[in-house]
Amino acid sequence: MATALINAEHTTALARAVRIEHVSKSFPGPAGPQSVLDDISLDVAPGEFVTILGASGCGKSTLLNLVAGLDTPTAGAVTTEGRPALMFQEHALFPWLTAGKNIELALRLRGVAKNDRRPEAERLLELVRLGGAYGKRVHELSGGMRQRVALARALAQDSRLLLMDEPFAALDAITRDVLHGELTRIWAETGLSVLFVTHNVREAVRLAERVVLLSSRPGRVAKEWTVDIPQPRRIEDADVAELSVEITEHLRGEIRRHGWH
Amino acid sequence: MAGTDLGPAGTRPSRELRAASNELAGLDALDTHQGARTSLRRVLSGKVLPPAVAVALVLTVWQALTWARITDDYMLPPPSAVWHSLSDLWFRGTLLDVVWTSVWRGLSGFLLALAIGTPLGLLVARVKFVRAAIGPILQGLQSLPSVAWVPPAVLWLGLDDSMMYAVILLGATPSIAGGLVSGIDQIPPLFLRAGRSLGATGLRGARHVVMPAALPGYLAGLKQGWAFSWRSLMAAEIIASSPDLGLGLGQLLESGRETSDMARIFLAIVLILLVGVVVDLLVFGPLERRMLRRRGLRP
Numbered sequence: 029m030a031t032a033l034i035n036a037e038h039t040t041a042l043a044r045a046v047r048i049e050h051v052s053k054s055f056p057g058p059a060g061p062q063s064v065l066d067d068i069s070l071d072v073a074p075g076e077f078v079t080i081l082g083a084s085g086c087g088k089s090t091l092l093n094l095v096a097g098l099d100t101p102t103a104g105a106v107t108t109e110g111r112p113a114l115m116f117q118e119h120a121l122f123p124w125l126t127a128g129k130n131i132e133l134a135l136r137l138r139g140v141a142k143n144d145r146r147p148e149a150e151r152l153l154e155l156v157r158l159g160g161a162y163g164k165r166v167h168e169l170s171g172g173m174r175q176r177v178a179l180a181r182a183l184a185q186d187s188r189l190l191l192m193d194e195p196f197a198a199l200d201a202i203t204r205d206v207l208h209g210e211l212t213r214i215w216a217e218t219g220l221s222v223l224f225v226t227h228n229v230r231e232a233v234r235l236a237e238r239v240v241l242l243s244s245r246p247g248r249v250a251k252e253w254t255v256d257i258p259q260p261r262r263i264e265d266a267d268v269a270e271l272s273v274e275i276t277e278h279l280r281g282e283i284r285r286h287g288w289h
Numbered sequence: 290m291a292g293t294d295l296g297p298a299g300t301r302p303s304r305e306l307r308a309a310s311n312e313l314a315g316l317d318a319l320d321t322h323q324g325a326r327t328s329l330r331r332v333l334s335g336k337v338l339p340p341a342v343a344v345a346l347v348l349t350v351w352q353a354l355t356w357a358r359i360t361d362d363y364m365l366p367p368p369s370a371v372w373h374s375l376s377d378l379w380f381r382g383t384l385l386d387v388v389w390t391s392v393w394r395g396l397s398g399f400l401l402a403l404a405i406g407t408p409l410g411l412l413v414a415r416v417k418f419v420r421a422a423i424g425p426i427l428q429g430l431q432s433l434p435s436v437a438w439v440p441p442a443v444l445w446l447g448l449d450d451s452m453m454y455a456v457i458l459l460g461a462t463p464s465i466a467g468g469l470v471s472g473i474d475q476i477p478p479l480f481l482r483a484g485r486s487l488g489a490t491g492l493r494g495a496r497h498v499v500m501p502a503a504l505p506g507y508l509a510g511l512k513q514g515w516a517f518s519w520r521s522l523m524a525a526e527i528i529a530s531s532p533d534l535g536l537g538l539g540q541l542l543e544s545g546r547e548t549s550d551m552a553r554i555f556l557a558i559v560l561i562l563l564v565g566v567v568v569d570l571l572v573f574g575p576l577e578r579r580m581l582r583r584r585g586l587r588p
């Protein structure tokens with residue numbers, strides 16, 4: 029068994045890439061405030077790859093938006109190491125710019141000098157293996173290529189923390205598989221901390237060092253697993269499958285709790 | 290692809306790396322589409338021929354009606370009379386002057402409206418208080434016929450060029466600002482979130498994200514703004530003719546009425562129409578096409 033259950037206590041004085049402390053979030057609803065996240069505490073260590081797993085609508089995107097600073101928690105506090113880079117399920121590339129210029133915009137907003145932008149954009153495109161795509165328009169790229177450009181643009185922010193909100197969910201299985209490999213490679217090369225949100229258990233286990241399961245309505249940390257299967261992993265590896273089965277059981281349990289009333 | 294592929298658990302065999310790279314290249318190649326270029330012949334037969342046929346048809350019907358003598362030449366002059374009127378103006382050397390006077394007024398008034406309408410639109414779209422305060426008025430002004438501004442403008446500013454510009458401004462600015470507001474309102478929220486997470490906030494956000502994302506609505510507003518500029522100018526020129534004012538197309542039309550010269554009236558109308566079409570075709574058409582093509586919204 030390549031898993032070990034760990035306590036949710038990481039109360040060391042070490043620097044954290046992300047520190048989520050007793051965070052709650054509710055939205056105004058028809059019958060008063062609707063609690064979406066309830067008392068979530070979670071840390072991500074520098075260089076760590078953590079996936080947040082949960083059923084659709086459990087508040088994963090809400091949590092990631094809070095970490096990204098795009099929204100503020102109702103209670104509790106989120107601290108991050110600098111401004112994080114963010115990647116969405118939709119590529120969110122700007123269609124009025126070419127692939128290369130999308131990356132250069134991120135560099136420009138970061139304050140990179142004009143002359144350094146083009147070579148840096150080309151280096152980042154090489155990193156996601158899209159060396160020839162600098163002048164391509166967004167609509168000329170396939171779904172997988174768009175997500176790689178979006179990844180390159182996120183990397184252009186030179187943040188130490190990368191937040192990813194189901195970035196591969198809309199891709200076909202083969203493309204997704206290849207991009208999993210690319211992401212683990214880039215993560216290892218850059219030493220980034222990654223907080224990756226997904227509803228796909230296998231994907232979570234394939235990628236992460238630690239998997240955090242969220243419950244639904246309200247979202248709470250239901251359980252955590254450390255994944256010590258060595259990289260490179262493959263999604264069809266027996267170890268990955270075995271842990272996925274176990275986690276799926278828990279996820280099903282969380283979903284079943286809502287099937288009663 | 291050099292062997293920079295250090296996983297946390299050590300290196301991967303380079304064969305696997307090459308396989309992954311080939312796999313990616315294969316996926317990319319399978320899933321990319323190439324746009325086709327349109328040939329000159331297709332442009333001619335698709336874009337030039339149909340309007341040419343339509344114009345020829347109108348001219349034929351017109352000529353046929355005058356031959357059939359359904360009414361006096363005084364009421365419906367034949368195409369040839371209009372042509373004479375045109376060549377007459379040309380040989381007297383006033384044709385280009387007349388057209389240019391109006392086009393110059395129209396374009397410079399439009400540019401002025403652009404300079405005022407753009408920041409106004411940004412303010413209305415982005416500042417809640419301003420939107421609540423003047424949003425509905427802006428909306429209403431768009432449907433106010435700009436001829437209504439001519440009498441007050443004449444009284445305030447007298448019969449000179451500044452009166453013309455005032456009428457154009459009042460006619461075109463609401464359209465331009467309104468187009469920008471609706472363009473901004475239609476921006477997918479994802480772009481705004483992406484922009485914010487990249488650090489494009491405030492003026493930088495307006496410049497790098499909001500304005501380009503709102504361009505389709507903005508361009509539509511500009512197009513309408515130009516149409517309104519041109520219309521209001523013609524209204525102003527027809528109503529307010531005075532020897533102090535340079536002779537424009539509107540005054541040409543009005544002088545045709547004063548002398549009961551139907552050929553001249555027809556000529557003026559055709560020229561007014563032509564300027565509107567040409568500006569649309571030469572300025573807004575290419576702008577719009579370029580924007581749509583760049584964004585993959587049109588081949």
Ligand SMILES: Nc1ncnc2c1ncn2[C@@H]1O[C@H](COP(=O)(O)OP(=O)(O)O)[C@@H](O)[C@H]1O
Nearest residue numbers: 055056064082083084085086087088089090091
């Ligand atoms: N801005 C909002 N206003 C009201 N309700 C919201 C808002 N954003 C999200 N929610 C609600 O919060 C819940 C969690 O949404 P989300 O975080 O998008 O879930 P997930 O990403 O896990 O699928 C959903 O029930 C959704 O309806």
Ligand SMILES: [Mg+2]
Nearest residue numbers: 088089090193
């Ligand atoms: Mg989501």
